[in-house]
Amino acid sequence: MPQHDDGTRLSDYDFDLPEDLIATRPARPRSSARLLVATATAIHDRTVTDLVDWLRPGDRLVLNDTRVIPARLEGLRRRGEAEARIEVTLLEPDAAPGAWRALVKPLRKVADGEEIVFAAGLSARVLRREEGQAVLAFNRQGPDFDTALVAAGRMPLPPYIEAKRKADAEDLRDYQTVWARNAGAVAAPTASLHFDEDLLSALAIRGVDTTHVTLHVGAGTFLPVKVDDVTDHKMHSEWGEVTPAAAAEINATKAAGGRVIPVGTTALRLIESASKDGSIAPWRGPTDIFIRPGYAFQMADGLMTNFHLPKSTLMMLVSALMGIDRMRAVYDHAIATRYRFFSYGDASLLLPNEP
Secondary structure, eight states, X not given: OOOOTTOOBGGGGOOOOOGGGBOSSOOSSGGGSEEEEEESSOEEEEEGGGHHHHSOTXXXXXXXXXXXXXXXXXXXXXXXXXXXXXXXXXXXXXXXXTEEEEEEETGGGOOXXXXXXXXXXXXXXXXXXXXXXXXXXXXXXXXXXXXXXXXHOBOOOOHHHHTTOOOOHHHHHHTSOTTOOEEEESSOOGGGGGOOHHHHHHHHHHXXXXXXXXXXXXXXXXXXXXXXXXXXXXXXXXXXXXXXXXXXXXXXXXXXXXXXXXXXXXXXXXXXXXXXXXXXXXXXXXXXXXXOTTOOOSSOSOEEEEOOOTTOHHHHHHHHHHOHHHHHHHHHXXXXXXXXXXXXXXXXXXXXXXX
């Protein structure tokens, strides 16, 4: 396959993935998943528990503490005696109180002003439809809405898992990090799913520090890139926050010579959005940063991440960190040695500055 030195063609990020390498359930226990460690020149096959051997005292892991909401709902729209089954996937809060932007299937079966009734006493009125989405005003707000959503909704598994099986009760636990705190994501920061309390304790004993930031992962993370020239791609926007305390901790690690290693592309995109000239500042608001080859990293010294979809913006991000040819070699190795791919799959630790 021809490649372009500047990585501007979508085909530069394509590869053939055997269907049976797509994971539909996570490793148990979480930290028993495989870990591919890639440096500038070497590849090592390990397990996630071996992180303690690759991280040094004074290093800092940056963790995304967003909490995934059970954003997929099934309801009924009634018109007199006629009923239609409607599937709703919440995307992000709208400006109107109690309202959410959502994907509604089939959208043609609902009209502005109509009501969709879900389980657990939850219902929503269609405020408007635009750009293939709908804005829904729910009958509950605040903690009442959260409680009803947990009862009525199911986890919004990625399309490549949902195509193989429906979300179930196990996913309420599996598709959530152990440190999830701030509700608002409709997709999990999946590299973080590999951590359990035992691993966190081992890392603390090793002298590895952790800092929490928040980026609410949106459904746009699964949107395909539809342009051949990737410089024409428009990134989706996601809301994030780096608190003053988090920024101070990350800057202190840099000043002391430690490495800053985000866990997941979401944490990396957020800290890079908040960083300039090798320093990070508090941040609160949306980011649509697009990291691809040619990007100059300000803060991240490495990245722990899962294995990503062909031709995705996340493949472009890891290629920016390691180089296109290097990532091609890493993925060739991962496929040949049968690492498990995507959200419930195995992990990689990318260390571009290590020999």
